[in-house]
Amino acid sequence: MRIGSKSKDIAYIGIFSAMVIVLQSLAEITRMLGLPMSLALGLIPVLIAGQLRGIKVGAVVGFVFGLVSLVLAVIYVASLPNSYAKVIINPLVSVFPRVTVGVVSAAVYKAFTRKNEKSRAKRYVFSAVAAFCGVVTNTVLFLGMYMAFAYGKTFDDATINFGWIIAAVVAINTLIEAICFPLISGGVVSAIESKTLKSGEGE
Numbered sequence: 001m002r003i004g005s006k007s008k009d010i011a012y013i014g015i016f017s018a019m020v021i022v023l024q025s026l027a028e029i030t031r032m033l034g035l036p037m038s039l040a041l042g043l044i045p046v047l048i049a050g051q052l053r054g055i056k057v058g059a060v061v062g063f064v065f066g067l068v069s070l071v072l073a074v075i076y077v078a079s080l081p082n083s084y085a086k087v088i089i090n091p092l093v094s095v096f097p098r099v100t101v102g103v104v105s106a107a108v109y110k111a112f113t114r115k116n117e118k119s120r121a122k123r124y125v126f127s128a129v130a131a132f133c134g135v136v137t138n139t140v141l142f143l144g145m146y147m148a149f150a151y152g153k154t155f156d157d158a159t160i161n162f163g164w165i166i167a168a169v170v171a172i173n174t175l176i177e178a179i180c181f182p183l184i185s186g187g188v189v190s191a192i193e194s195k196t197l198k199s200g201e202g203e
Contacts, residue, residue, distance in 0.1 A: 009057050016049040016057075017064040024068050039173055042068060043101060043138055047131040047185045050106030052192060058102025066095030084155040087146055097141035105134035109189075124190040131185035135177045 024042035031038045042065040050058020073088035088094045109130035117123055143165055150160040 009053055012049055012053045012057055013060050013064075016045040016061045019045040020061060020065045021068055024065065024072070028072055039177060040138065043098075043135065043177065044181055044184055046098065046102045047105045047134045047181060048188050050102040050134075051109040051127055051130055051185065051189045053106075054110070055103050055106040058106035059099050060102070062098040062100070062102030063095060065101075066091070066098035069098065070094040080156070082156050084150070084158065084160065086155065087150040087153075090145075090149055093142065093145045093149060097138055097145060100141055101134045101138045104137045105130045105185075108133045118194075120190045120194045123193055124186040127189035128182035128186035131182040132178060135174070135181050139174050139177075 020042040023044060024040070027039050027041040046058060046062045046065050049061040070089060070091065073085040073094060076085040077083050077089065109126055112126040112129065113123060117126075147160070147162075147165065153160050
């Protein structure tokens with residue numbers, strides 16, 4: 001018996017939302033342990049979910065990622081009141097960019113890929129390109145919104161300016177995410193969709 005499209009969407013939302021929570025919590029733990037970077041690991045499920053199930057699912061999973069980011073920021077600020085994380089409590093900074101990531105990744109992948117595209121190599125490339133667009137969207141919107149609300153303000157002796165953003169975020173985090181996340185997304189999406197096409201499953 002085939003599962004209906006809506007039921008599949010709900011299942012994907014549940015599975016990938018759980019992955020968002022686990023991966024982003026892991027990223028936060030590694031940062032607290034002293035890793036000199038803070039990767040947005042929660043982006044990976046958002047990128048993949050949108051490509052596999054479309055814009056709506058991508059947006060919902062992105063929304064979940066945004067809520068996780070907001071909650072982690074609240075927890076962080078509770079222990080360090082003057083932390084730069086105060087700005088992330090604003091939903092325009094923590095939630096909006098992540099929702100947009102799911103939409104962009106899904107839309108770009110759909111634009112490149114024909115519904116019955118059988119070439120796994122092409123699907124890999126299209127997925128990687130869509131994921132790269134998603135990572136860039138997250139970086140531009142998140143940092144843009146962050147700067148809009150925090151530019152010139154000082155948190156724990158660090159003044160938020162373009163130099164601080166480049167040194168603290170863009171130089172390491174964005175470079176790693178822009179390289180690794182598309183590779184991961186391409187592998188997962190192409191593998192799942194190739195299997196789906198071979199088994200003859202539809203929506």
